[in-house]
Amino acid sequence: xxxxxxxxxxxxxxxxxxxxxxxxxxxxxxxxxxxxxxxxxxxxxxxxxxxxxxxxxxxxxxxxxxxxxxxxxxxxxxxxxxxxxxxxxxxxxxxxxxxxxxxxxxxxxxxxxxxxxxxxxxxxxxxxxxxxxxxxxxxxxxxxxxxxxxxxxxxxxxxxxxxxxxxxxxxxxxxxxxxxxxxxxxxxxxxxxxxxxxxxxxxxxxxxxxxxxxxxxxxxxxxxxxxxxxxxxxxxxxxxxxxxxxxxxxxxxxxxxxxxxxxxxxxxxxxxxxxxxxxxxxxxxxxxxxxxxxxxxxxxxxxxxxxxxxxxxxxxxxxxxxxxxxxxxxxxxxxxxxxxxxxxxxxxxxxxxxxxxxxxxxxxxxxxxxxxxxxxxxxxxxxxxxxxxxxxxxxxxxxxxxxxxxxxxxxxxxxxxxxxxxxxxxxxxxxxx
Numbered sequence: 320x321x322x323x324x325x326x327x328x329x330x331x332x333x334x335x336x337x338x339x340x341x342x343x344x345x346x347x348x349x350x351x352x353x354x355x356x357x358x359x360x361x362x363x364x365x366x367x368x369x370x371x372x373x374x375x376x377x378x379x380x381x382x383x384x385x386x387x388x389x390x391x392x393x394x395x396x397x398x399x400x401x402x403x404x405x406x407x408x409x410x411x412x413x414x415x416x417x418x419x420x421x422x423x424x425x426x427x428x429x430x431x432x433x434x435x436x437x438x439x440x441x442x443x444x445x446x447x448x449x450x451x452x453x454x455x456x457x458x459x460x461x462x463x464x465x466x467x468x469x470x471x472x473x474x475x476x477x478x479x480x481x482x483x484x485x486x487x488x489x490x491x492x493x494x495x496x497x498x499x500x501x502x503x504x505x506x507x508x509x510x511x512x513x514x515x516x517x518x519x520x521x522x523x524x525x526x527x528x529x530x531x532x533x534x535x536x537x538x539x540x541x542x543x544x545x546x547x548x549x550x551x552x553x554x555x556x557x558x559x560x561x562x563x564x565x566x567x568x569x570x571x572x573x574x575x576x577x578x579x580x581x582x583x584x585x586x587x588x589x590x591x592x593x594x595x596x597x598x599x600x601x602x603x604x605x606x607x608x609x610x611x612x613x614x615x616x617x618x619x620x621x622x623x624x625x626x627x628x629x630x631x632x633x634x635x636x637x638x639x640x641x642x643x644x645x646x647x648x649x650x651x652x653x654x655x656x657x658x659x660x661x662x663x664x665x666x667x668x669x670x671x672x673x674x675x676x677x678x679x680x681x682x683x684x685x686x687x688x689x690x691x692x693x694x695x696x697x698x699x700x701x702x703x704x705x706x707x708x709x710x711x712x713x714x715x716x717x718x719x720x721x722x723x724x725x726x727x728x729x730x731x732x733x734x735x736x737x738x739x740x741x742x743x744x745x746x747x748x749x750x751x752x
Contacts (some may be wrong), residue, residue: 361543369550376551386541406502447660646727
């Protein structure tokens with residue numbers, strides 16, 4: 320009992336030992352100097368501050384709210400620019416014709432299945448349940464389900480009456496619909512009229528990538544403050560939910576590979592052993608770097624060597640980086656329902672499916688954005704009036720989750736190139752199947 324009393328006493332031996340361990344983490348962070356390491360260190364410091372000094376932790380919430388506001392400023396310009404570039408930049412769909420249509424249909428079917436698998440996994444594991452945030456009561460946010468809407472209300476709400484109003488109110492689906500129509504209209508213009516606006520959107524998207532990098536430098540402070548605030552209200556038990564979430568994600572990714580990608584490969588008569596050998600290196604690069612872009616050159620080279628014609632590789636894989644983010648889709652559906660569970664908000668199946676549909680649209684075109692899933696997730700949560708506090712605790716394991724979802728993104732796009740080549744009758748295996 321003495322040891323337990325010491326554990327809870329700020330002047331006790333246990334608290335001194337804990338801070339000595341945390342000091343070691345800080346020293347390790349100074350040596351590594353990586354954002355991921357500092358986020359993990361900030362989580363440890365925040366959890367300890369919240370446990371030992373709850374009153375101080377409450378005041379630290381201001382820092383987490385500043386980080387949240389900075390993230391929110393990214394959403395509208397990022398979605399607009401990336402979607403317009405993704406659509407108008409691939410205006411050669413007219414020339415590619417049949418192949419382009421098949422690719423887009425394939426992308427949408429597979430990513431929708433990924434979202435549904437993620438939705439089923441989180442509803443089965445209930446990783447966020449039991450982590451109800453008392454912070455909601457303090458901020459006046461009552462955990463109640465959204466009011467039911469008719470089908471006509473849902474459809475009407477997707478179309479903006481005023482794009483500026485949609486941006487101000489954070490209506491992500493309306494921004495997406497506007498951006499899609501804008502991108503299609505831009506693709507229909509002549510090259511001389513299309514190029515200036517496309518160049519502007521490309522420049523805007525690159526600027527928002529850099530903007531995101533700058534904001535993410537503040538992430539350790541924002542995450543540490545949010546964890547301190549959360550633990551100050553709830554205790555250290557919240558960390559159990561993080562490990563359940565991580566296990567749920569990897570289980571869902573494994574199910575998706577075995578129950579969706581593998582059957583697709585078999586039906587398309589993809590030479591499985593040769594394909595696995597070809598994707599091993601690009602998938603490993605994606606897993607190690609958590610960057611789809613880092614694996615892109617090698618993925619294209621390996622698929623061409625496998626027997627996919629260069630013109631199909633050049634079209635399908637880059638387009639897939641915008642429209643076929645299987646791993647990210649699974650993560651987004653998991654994380655969005657995790658937030659609702661953690662906040663004690665009950666969402667009907669219809670509301671969850673609507674959120675999945677929104678994520679299916681908003682996740683397009685942002686594969687190259689660091690922490691893109693965080694931006695998309697926060698935008699979608701705002702559209703569905705869900706609290707954002709649970710998102711911050713996910714950042715502590717985001718690197719571990721990012722490794723898995725990025726690898727599946729690359730794997731799915733490599734398979735898509737082979738499937739489309741088979742569909743077009745142009746796949747010529749370089750090795751016997």
